[in-house]
Amino acid sequence: MHCPRCENPLIILEINEIEIDYCTDCQGIWLDSGELELLLDDSEKKDLLLKSFKKYFETSEAKLKCPICSKKMQKILVDESEKIIIDECPNFHGLWFDKGELLELVEKGSLDKENQIITLLKDMFKYKINQTEE
Numbered sequence: 001m002h003c004p005r006c007e008n009p010l011i012i013l014e015i016n017e018i019e020i021d022y023c024t025d026c027q028g029i030w031l032d033s034g035e036l037e038l039l040l041d042d043s044e045k046k047d048l049l050l051k052s053f054k055k056y057f058e059t060s061e062a063k064l065k066c067p068i069c070s071k072k073m074q075k076i077l078v079d080e081s082e083k084i085i086i087d088e089c090p091n092f093h094g095l096w097f098d099k100g101e102l103l104e105l106v107e108k109g110s111l112d113k114e115n116q117i118i119t120l121l122k123d124m125f126k127y128k129i130n131q132t133e134e
């Protein structure tokens with residue numbers, strides 16, 4: 001599978017037995033359909049967050065292609081006030097998160113700010129930042 005943004009091959013990382021596809025170049029993350037639900041805590045906040053997803057048409061962001069079926073993905077606005085815009089395959093293969101978007105989203109959907117997934121995501125992004133500074 002290749003990154004929809006820079007066409008770099010995606011690498012597979014495992015977080016809590018969930019496989020995520022990660023681009024080491026742009027730090028975007030692909031989640032197969034259903035994996036986001038698994039990454040979030042089982043709380044009311046999760047349901048509210050997932051319900052806040054809605055299609056977003058008024059954006060000039062470039063359309064990306066699904067890494068599985070190559071169809072143009074739709075923009076999805078998460079939690080209107082914060083302006084997180086993610087991409088969803090129209091055939092529901094999964095979701096694409098640009099750098100840091102998944103972390104923001106998991107933080108919103110979790111009651112426990114120190115949970116394992118948040119810590120792992122923070123480490124992932126920090127590692128890359130240190131690398132570029134060298």
Ligand SMILES: [Zn+2]
Binds near residue numbers: 008024
């Ligand atoms: Zn990329």
Ligand SMILES: [Zn+2]
Binds near residue numbers: 092094
């Ligand atoms: Zn697709």
